[in-house]
Amino acid sequence: MKIIVDQDKCVASGQCVTAADTVFDQRDEDGIVVLLTDNPSPELAADVHQAAAVCPALAIVVED
Amino acid sequence: MSTLIIGASAAGLATLESLRRHNYDAPITLLGAEPDLPYDRPPLSKHYLATTNPHPALRPEQHLANLNATFHLGDPAVALDAARRTVHTASGRTLTADNIVITTGLTPRKLPNQQPLTGVHVLRTLADATALREDLLARSAGDITTDGPRVVVVGDGVLGGEVAATARGLGCEVVLVGPQRGVLWGQLGEVVSGLLGEVHGAAGVELRLGTAVGGLTAVGGRVSGVELVGGEQLAAEVVVVALGAAPATEWLQGSGLKVADGVVCDEWCRAGEGIWAAGDVARWWHGGLNRLLRLENRTNASEQAAVVAANIAGQPTKYEPIPYFWTDQFTTKIQVHGIPAADAEVTVAEGSIDERRFVAHYRKDGRIVAVLGWNMPKQTRLHRKHLLPA
Numbered sequence A: 001m002k003i004i005v006d007q008d009k010c011v012a013s014g015q016c017v018t019a020a021d022t023v024f025d026q027r028d029e030d031g032i033v034v035l036l037t038d039n040p041s042p043e044l045a046a047d048v049h050q051a052a053a054v055c056p057a058l059a060i061v062v063e064d
Numbered sequence B: 001m002s003t004l005i006i007g008a009s010a011a012g013l014a015t016l017e018s019l020r021r022h023n024y025d026a027p028i029t030l031l032g033a034e035p036d037l038p039y040d041r042p043p044l045s046k047h048y049l050a051t052t053n054p055h056p057a058l059r060p061e062q063h064l065a066n067l068n069a070t071f072h073l074g075d076p077a078v079a080l081d082a083a084r085r086t087v088h089t090a091s092g093r094t095l096t097a098d099n100i101v102i103t104t105g106l107t108p109r110k111l112p113n114q115q116p117l118t119g120v121h122v123l124r125t126l127a128d129a130t131a132l133r134e135d136l137l138a139r140s141a142g143d144i145t146t147d148g149p150r151v152v153v154v155g156d157g158v159l160g161g162e163v164a165a166t167a168r169g170l171g172c173e174v175v176l177v178g179p180q181r182g183v184l185w186g187q188l189g190e191v192v193s194g195l196l197g198e199v200h201g202a203a204g205v206e207l208r209l210g211t212a213v214g215g216l217t218a219v220g221g222r223v224s225g226v227e228l229v230g231g232e233q234l235a236a237e238v239v240v241v242a243l244g245a246a247p248a249t250e251w252l253q254g255s256g257l258k259v260a261d262g263v264v265c266d267e268w269c270r271a272g273e274g275i276w277a278a279g280d281v282a283r284w285w286h287g288g289l290n291r292l293l294r295l296e297n298r299t300n301a302s303e304q305a306a307v308v309a310a311n312i313a314g315q316p317t318k319y320e321p322i323p324y325f326w327t328d329q330f331t332t333k334i335q336v337h338g339i340p341a342a343d344a345e346v347t348v349a350e351g352s353i354d355e356r357r358f359v360a361h362y363r364k365d366g367r368i369v370a371v372l373g374w375n376m377p378k379q380t381r382l383h384r385k386h387l388l389p390a
């Protein structure tokens, strides 16, 4: 699994952190997404896909 | 067990994607009124309006192709027979399916007796936004002779505020007219509405609030301004009517479904046997709040669609979200979790109003009903826990 986030598209909603908080975080100053790991363990796949699905800015792409 | 999705936008596409993630491999058809591939609406009042860039699709074409669905675009549904689960389209197609998902969104409201005039816009679709930005970006074109056109925005809600901010950012002279005491007053109350008013004022937007618009004025088929109730006229080359929008349900007349400010659904977002609704058009029973609710925001479209998909795929799920929306006006980023109310008690829980960076709690009857962040998105999300059921 490989994750790519687009910080220019991100609208700082934090939905991804709610879905997978060991993979995504937000910058303290402006809430923009930060990727904690771009290749998380396979058991997180469902949560990561959920994060990509609920991101309101389509800023997360997951390649299996 | 085929599925037919009516409305090919945020909620419609999310339904399709979620179904496939549930390994639902039956045929899925998406029917959309607009000719465009599914695209995202929030940028239409923000970045898209301020540039000349093309607007990307919600998902790349290859990704859409991998979803293995049939897309019929540019062909609106005109009638539904709920008992037979049959849809008729404008081009004459007749489509039936085991499950029908209604995701037709909203249609913008207009002024009473609004005539079609050049220079008058609503903003809901990509075509609307493209037409509006052409007018906003026009410099010295035709009879537009100022640096930027004079723009009157009619409407003091989220959309009116965003359009006013973007147009002002482009150098237009902007007047925002609306019946409320402040921008977003009815939704966010005095404190935050007051701060938003300051943001607009400082950036040079002229606020004419507490004023209703009586109608438009025109010269030879082109708008020349708006007339306020009471007779005063405001000159404008461009008028944006942002008076809110109503659920797009005209096509459901005679369908057998209950329609009342949206498609009325149960806790599972089911409107009838094998009929579901999601997104801006759906008014469903929120079990946690014990009432019918309809939300008009971007995250609701994806989340409600995911619940509908789970229910179709045989995993019964109730939909009980904490509502969330954001709005960007100039450089101010506002995030709201929960359901704020104008008469709620507002206290600052983190940060400070003086620094224009804070998280506020909205309380009613002693309970926190919403948290609002002003330029503090991450911290605001962390306050969301106050809204979770105990």
Ligand SMILES: Cc1cc2nc3c(=O)[nH]c(=O)nc-3n(C[C@H](O)[C@H](O)[C@H](O)COP(=O)(O)OP(=O)(O)OC[C@H]3O[C@@H](n4cnc5c(N)ncnc54)[C@H](O)[C@@H]3O)c2cc1C
Pocket (backbone or CB within 6 Å): B006, B007, B008, B009, B010, B011, B012, B031, B032, B033, B034, B040, B041, B042, B043, B044, B045, B075, B076, B077, B078, B103, B104, B105, B106, B123, B124, B125, B159, B248, B251, B278, B279, B280, B281, B295, B296, B297, B298, B299, B301, B324, B325, B326, B327, B328
């Ligand atoms: C300019 C703008 C800015 C916004 N900004 C924000 C924001 O900052 N934050 C936020 O949270 N939300 C924002 N929103 C709201 C958000 O975009 C909507 O909540 C979201 O698009 C709802 O998705 P939907 O799929 O339910 O409806 P829609 O996106 O409206 O899609 C409905 C689709 O159904 C189609 N349709 C309608 N009738 C028929 C028919 N009879 N047959 C077939 N197809 C039909 C329509 O053409 C449309 O493509 C904004 C909306 C707009 C317009």
Ligand code: SF4
Pocket (backbone or CB within 6 Å): A005, A009, A010, A011, A012, A013, A014, A015, A016, A017, A024, A026, A031, A032, A033, A054, A055, A056, A057, A058, A059, A060
């Ligand atoms: S869900 Fe999307 S928009 Fe929200 S913080 Fe994460 S990447 Fe950004």
